[in-house]
Amino acid sequence: LVYMDHAATTFIKQEVVETMLPFLKDHFGNPSSLYSIGREGKEAVETAREKLAKALGASPEEIYFTSGGTESDNWAVKGTAFARRKKGKHIITIPIEHHAVLYPCKYLETKGFDVTYLPVDEYGLVDPAELEAAIREDTILISVMYANNEIGTIEPILEIGKVAGEHGVPFHTDAVQAIGNFSLDLKGKDRDVNMLSLSAHKFYGPKGIGALYIREGTEIDSYIHGGAQEKRKRAGTENVAGIAGMGKAIELATANIEKHAEKIRKMRDRLRKGIMEIPHCRLNGHPERRLPGNLNFSFEYIEGESLLLMLDQMGICSSTGSACSSGSLDPSHVLSAIGVPPEIAQGSLRLTLGDANTEEDVDYVLEVLPQVVEKLRAISPFYKPSDVCEK
Amino acid sequence: LVYMDHAATTFIKQEVVETMLPFLKDHFGNPSSLYSIGREGKEAVETAREKLAKALGASPEEIYFTSGGTESDNWAVKGTAFARRKKGKHIITIPIEHHAVLYPCKYLETKGFDVTYLPVDEYGLVDPAELEAAIREDTILISVMYANNEIGTIEPILEIGKVAGEHGVPFHTDAVQAIGNFSLDLKGKDRDVNMLSLSAHKFYGPKGIGALYIREGTEIDSYIHGGAQEKRKRAGTENVAGIAGMGKAIELATANIEKHAEKIRKMRDRLRKGIMEIPHCRLNGHPERRLPGNLNFSFEYIEGESLLLMLDQMGICSSTGSACSSGSLDPSHVLSAIGVPPEIAQGSLRLTLGDANTEEDVDYVLEVLPQVVEKLRAISPFYKPSDVCEK
Amino acid sequence: VYNKKVMDHFMNPRNVGEIENADGIGEAGNPHGDQMKIFLKIRDNRIEDVKFKTFGCAAAIASSSMATEMIKGKTLEEAWELTDEAVAEALEGLPPGKLECSVVSREATHRAINDYRKKQGLEPLEEKT
Ligand SMILES: Cc1ncc(COP(=O)(O)O)c(C=O)c1O
Ligand SMILES: Cc1ncc(COP(=O)(O)O)c(C=O)c1O
Ligand code: FES
Ligand code: FES
Structure with missing residues (x-):
């Protein structure tokens, strides 16, 4: 099996599973308990908090555990919006955010908030100057992702942070796809980030666990209320x-x-080069500023779900932004936002490389993919073999 | 080690761990993926949904997975409140609910909702007639727990459900402590329940996972927005x-x-009988209508955290509602609400039995506890050995 | 997601291609941008040969393949009776949400038959929905 869908989820590393096991077996105590058997759990939680802090260049007190990237994003966006409602009602984000940021924004719109979805360029990049121009008196939050999950585009986070900081607007970044690909330093270069979301299953950890970094002093409401865990937050x-x-x-x-x-x-680059030889294919996203493992192509005359399933039959796991695959009428909101026409977005294929891959995997995909594309084009009513490649 | 804190959390059963392991190892695919490796995860999720539905007498479509009891309670309370805001702003609950229900209610009060905390009697019981009297034109939710986590009192859920149903008010019950202790039948006797919260780590499952049952047709907003999981809810x-x-x-x-x-x-009954022999101790909660594994005593002249820690030193895990243990000024809100005076609530000890226990554990606690109580009383300035026991 | 039968028709679609100088050609699409084109060779009121091309999901491709199998050799009247349900049933079921993907095969078939009728100077039949 060739697994090229690391952006969707990753396998769990052996050492990670081994770190988990004691807490599924003997060390079952409740970390809130006062007695010894709960203490091991408590210590494990605090050790993990320190490891996260260290990896991000943050303080342990600034790390809050959640049930995943989606909850972290919801909390950051809605928690800040509600906490700062008196100061304003304007939020700036971009249309290629993950739904875990976009849908909370849509929800806030129904509650009287104003959201600007700042257009991005054909590569998915935000222009920090445009962002600055969009800031208003009543802007209470800027949320721009670190790197996009579909097309891999890396946003100019430092510049955005600087703009946000200069205007005193809290800045949240969804770094779910960034962890393990870039060094973060929240006390150093990333010091303008106020909140940052992450999710373990994107960096060889388990599903259903994530964290929100909240810089000290950030105004944010609790989102899940109850016991005193996580400093009552x-x-x-x-x-x-x-x-x-x-x-x-x-x-x-x-x-x-x-x-x-x-x-x-x-x-990734070798794979990319090989795939670009296939006629009528185009790379979506930025040619250079992209996640190291990410490739996103559109193959004209082909529908993505079919491509994905044929690849699956050949033992290759991939992903697509086609509408057919999602059961919705529109293809990927990310491809639409960067101006890919719907009929071409329909034929998109995302391959994301990671620790599960070897050079042999690349060889295999380069062998199989052109054949599969050929086969699907042969049955496509749109395809005329005489067409010339336009790269 | 004698573990008598099953209400705080339980060990995970061997078969449960074994069911989990494949999904931490080979079957790591994302359930949302279309290809084969994601399908195993998807199937596991649906199989679990069916098992939950079967256990509750519900339909699989009515089960929604969450990150635990706390999230389920938050979702039920806030999700219903916001969804039904146009119909009214009044919520009825009771003061002995878990904080996972109470704090969302407090939060809603800051958002313009009106909450009635219906007083309970000395045993913690709700009077369904009083509940009925508290229902107003604008009541949009009733939330009453199935059984209390501290004193074990079992609420008259069927009667409450009937009242709620007759008045057309949605009824949520926090059944976190009930699962595995009572048979639920949401299509039968429990048919007046509209929403029900549960949490796996209270019935020998893992921590950080729970569910909310939502009866078909119940008006409730999503609480965590983003991808299309759980039917977009x-x-x-x-x-x-x-x-x-x-x-x-x-x-x-x-x-x-x-x-x-x-x-x-x-x-539990044998343990109770033995403990009652200790002078100046009283049982908190209802003498009969209580969770099968629950005991909650107050030992006069003693502070609970000290008691708990001494028991821990003797290898007994327990729990307390003392203020000292929580770092807050007030002892347990549950004991206060049933009228236990603060100085007596301070000396409370909760022992909750479960699958980890044997008759030998009972013997051991009956041997150790009187000595520990004695020892602590000997250093208490309040204690006069001449006092007589008031059972 | 898909059963074995669907996967078989998807991986090895029957009757793929075009017919030169076809007697009837029909095309149908859906809002996703999916498209099917069907070519009929007709002799003595019977579908002697049929070919198709489809742009769409696996359900659309498998339905196209199955639909062409089902109408091949049939009279035009018989072929007109083709329904979405019959195609889905012959495929032993389609996942929820993918039932409408078989609609294009039925529509394209009807349009090809009408195209033929027009060429013969006959009134087109009214398409069912
Ligand atoms: C950029 C981004 N944000 C948020 C999420 C959601 O995180 P999770 O899968 O932990 O809910 C994902 C992953 O799906 C993602 O890629
Ligand atoms: C009655 C009750 N409700 C809610 C909860 C919270 O559930 P969880 O621990 O899964 O967050 C608990 C357990 O602490 C409980 O006993
Ligand atoms: S053809 Fe688009 S979903 Fe089937
Ligand atoms: S005496 Fe130390 S907290 Fe109460």
């Missing part, structure tokens, strides 16, 4: 095994990050 | 391992429920 008995696993996972994912990213990038 | 990549574990756990916990409850109740 996020209630609920802790998913101790998940938290411990995430701690281990981030430690592993951020050790030697440059070398790791370089290795993935190399494989 | 609860976004976020699923905690597949946790969900699979919870499915197994509820199956095990609800097989042979009467026999199991009877066994626990017997041990």
Whole structure:
């Protein structure tokens, strides 16, 4: 099996599973308990918090555990909006955010908030000057993702942070796809970020666990109320095994990050080069400023779900932004926002490389993909073999 | 080690861990993916949903996975309140609810909602007639727990449901402590319940996973917005391992429920009888209508945290409602609400029995507890050995 | 997601291609931008040969393949009776939400038959919905 869908989720590293197991077995105590058997859980939670803080260049007190990237995004967006309602009602974000940011924004619109979806360019990039121009007196939050999950585009986070900081607007970034690909330093270069979301299952940790970094002094409401966990900011008995696993996972994912990213990038680039030889295909997203493992192509005359399923039959796991695959009428909101016409977005294929991949995987995909594309084009009513390639 | 804190959390059953493991190892696919490797996760999620539905007498479509009891309670209370805001702003609950219900209610009060905290009697029981009298034209939700986590009192859920149903008010019940102790039948006797919260780590499943039952047709907003998971009602990549574990756990916990409850109740009753011999102790909660494994005593002249820690030193895990243990000024809100004076609530001890216990555990606690109580009283300035026991 | 039968017709679609100088050609699409084109060779009121091309999901491709199998050799009257349900049933079921993907095969078939009728100077039949 060739797994090229690391942006969807990753396998869990062996050491991570081993870190989790004791908390599924003997160390089952409730971290809130006072007696010894709860203490191991408590310690595991605090150790993980330190590991996350270290990996992000943050303080442990600024790390809050959640049930995943989606909850982190919801909390950051809605928690800030409600906490700062008296100061204003304007939020700036971009149309290529994950739904975990977009839908909370849509929800806030129904509650009287004003949201600007700042257009991005054909590569998905935000222009910091345009962002600055969009800031109003009543802007209470800017949310721009670190890197896009579909097309891999890396946003100019430092510049955006600077603009936000200069105008005193809190800045949230969804870094779910960034962890393990870039070094973050929230006390250093990333010091203008006020909130940052992450999710363990994107960096070889378990599903259903994530965190929100909240810089000290940030105004934000609790989102899940109840017990006194997480300094009363996020209630609920802790998913101790998940938290411990995430701690281990981030430690592993951020050790030697440059070398790791370089290795993935190399494989990715060879794959990209090979795929570009297929006629009538175009790369979506930025040619250079993209996640090291990300490739997103559109193959004209082909529908993406079919392509994905044929690849699956050949043992290759991939992803698509086609409307057919999602059961909705419109193809990927990200491809639409960067101006890819619907009929071409229909034929999109995302391949995301990671630790599960080897050079042999690249060879195999380069062998299989052109055949599958050919086969699907042969049955496409739109395709005329005489057409010329337009790269 | 004698673990008598099953109401705080339980160990995870071996079969449950085994059900989880494949999803931490080989079957790591994202359930939302279209290709084969995601399908196993998807199937595991749906199998668990069916098991939950079966255990509750519900339809699988009415089960929504969450990150635990706290999130389920937050969702039920706030999701209903916001969805029905146009119909009214009045909510009825009781002061002995878990904080996961109470704090969302407090939060709603800051958003213009009106909450009635209906007083309970000295045992913690709600009077359904009083509840009926409290219903107003603009009442949009009633939330009353199935059974209390501190004093074990079982509320008259069927009667409350009937009243709620007759007045057309949606009824939520926090059944976190009830699962595995009572048979639920949401299509039968419990048909007046509209929403029900549960949490896996209270019935020998993992922490950080729970569910909200939402009867078809119930008006409720999404609380976590984003991807299309859970029929677009609860976004976020699923905690597949946790969900699979919870499915197994509820199956095990609800097989042979009467026999199991009877066994626990017997041990509990022997322990109760023995403890009642200690002078100046009183049982909190209802003498009969209580969870089979629950005991909650107040030992006069003693402070609960000290008691708990001394018991811990002797290898007994327990819990207390003392203010000292929580770092807050007031002892347990539950004990206060049933009229236990603060100085007596300070000396409370909760012992909750479950599958980890044997008759030997009961013997051991009966041997150790009187000595520890004695020892602490000997250093208490309030205690005069001449006082007589008032049972 | 899809059963074995659907996957078989998707991976090995029958009757793919075009017919030169076809007697009837029909085309149908849906709002996703999915498209099917069908070519009929007709002799003595019977569908002697049929070919198709489809742009769409696996359900659309498998339905096209199955629909062409079902009408091949049939009289035009018989072929007109083709329904979405019959195609889905012959495929042993389609996942929820994918039932409408078989609609294009039925529509394209009807249009091809009408195209033929027009060429013969006959009134087109009224398409069912
Ligand atoms: C950019 C981005 N944000 C948020 C999420 C949601 O995180 P989770 O899957 O943990 O709910 C994802 C992953 O699906 C993502 O790629
Ligand atoms: C009655 C009750 N409700 C809610 C909860 C919260 O559930 P969780 O621990 O899964 O957040 C608990 C447990 O602490 C409980 O006992
Ligand atoms: S053809 Fe688009 S969903 Fe089937
Ligand atoms: S005496 Fe120390 S907290 Fe109460």
